[in-house]
Amino acid sequence: MTAPFPFSAIVGQTDMKQAMILTAVDPGIGGVLVFGDRGTGKSTAVRALAALLPPIRAVESCPVNAPTPADCPEWAELGSQKIVSRATPVIDLPLGATEDRVVGALDIERALTRGEKAFEPGLLARANRGYLYIDEVNLLDDHIVDLLLDVAQSGENVVEREGLSIRHPARFVLVGSGNPEEGELRPQLLDRFGLSVDVRSPNDVAERVEVIKRRDAFENNHTAFMAQYTAQDTVIRDAILAARERLAEITTPDAILEDCATLCIALGSDGLRGELTLLRGARALAAYQGDGTVGRDHLRAIAPTALSHRLRRDPLDEAGSGTRVRRILEDVLE
Incomplete structure (x- = not known):
């Protein structure tokens, strides 16, 4: 599997990169809303930052990436309790996702085949301790956005439906992106995002040429390109980790x-x-x-x-x- 584009190799977009870094230092700041032109590196920046961060330690079979078996919800049936390292999760939320797909719902297959009432985790469980990325967030149904923002703020997903009463941790950084020409978010929803950044396509020829060069090198000379920026990504990661320790x-x-x-x-x-x-x-x-x-x-x-x-x-x-x-x-x- 090809590694994501290096965070330090992203050309320009200073405000967007600063916002991403600050949410990595203190996720309590809230989500990041990135509005601007298509093809300006919005999704690239999210995946690059997550790849830059150190891997998380989680129970291998826990659906919410719990750090220890004791932290895994009671409803989760643990197979292996082995602690493994895995990359910081980056979960994409598609525009057509239903509420059941997002928060989780009754496991229909299990109910029909085995007659048991069990919970099937949704995207919020997978995003715990990571990032939840929504492209074209301004086109997402308002009630789904409301739900996401409430969970992101509380850090807990609560499901009360179909005879189920389920709770599980859902601490993630919500990153939404969109093009303002395709619609705007309601002011009440805008206010719930911690930071907001406007990004534009660069107008400087030299800057655009540098973007082309780096992307071409990433795709055609991947190993050498990654080696070139590994040290710079390490510096950023170390600064983020040091900032977390220093924050209090x-x-x-x-x-x-x-x-x-x-x-x-x-x-x-x-x-x-x-x-x-x-x-x-x-x-x-x-x-x-x-x-x-x-x-x-x-x-x-x-x-x-x-x-x-x-x-x-x-x-x-x-x-x-x-x-x-x-x-x-x-x-x-x-």
């Missing part, structure tokens, strides 16, 4: 909390998810960069991705949401 030790001055609140008030964002995501994102960025204290530079770096999708529409302002955030940043954090 990061200090946040009260002045930074006041900046978060002032910024969100100035932007007119509803609720408090904006402040909380901005704080967690800035703290994760500080940990990744090796800083011990959250500062205004961290807020400036994370604010556009944490807040741009939470703004109310202003028909009199033609500037994009990211531009509006940067404009308010200059006024608030002068």
Whole structure:
């Protein structure tokens, strides 16, 4: 099986790569929404980051990738209890997926052939401790998106149907991508994603040529290409792991909390998810960069991705949401 494209080999798309890295440092930030042109490396970045992360240790026969037999749900019938290493899961959720396929349902075959009531796990079980990727998330049924966001926030999947009462851990990073020309997400759903990034096809000839060269080398000289970027991917992985260890030790001055609140008030964002995501994102960025204290530079770096999708529409302002955030940043954090 061919290894995914190296994360460090992705050309440009700085904001998207930063958002992916921050969710790897602190999955509690929430999901990442990536809107933009087709063919800009959205799905490539997700798979590349998951491949870059160290493998997880899981019970071989556990359907939810539990780290020990004791952590596996009672309803799961364990065959082998051997602890094995496996790559960080990246599960694709197809647009036509039903709710049963997503959350799990009664195992019909077993019920008919053996007369037993048993649970058949869904995609959320397989995504536990990994990534759940939805391409064209703006075309997915709203009730499925609502369900996914609720589970992603709680970290637990609860199924109450057909006489079943099932719970299992479902801690994953939700990554949604889409093309805004094909439809938009409702504001209530946008607000539930932690970070949002707009990606565009590069307009610079040299940059596009570099993309072509790297992709061609990946496909036609795979071994040499992977060896070229292995060291760079290792540096990123080590920085992510170090940031996870450092995260709990990061200090946040009260002045930074006041900046978060002032910024969100100035932007007119509803609720408090904006402040909380901005704080967690800035703290994760500080940990990744090796800083011990959250500062205004961290807020400036994370604010556009944490807040741009939470703004109310202003028909009199033609500037994009990211531009509006940067404009308010200059006024608030002068």
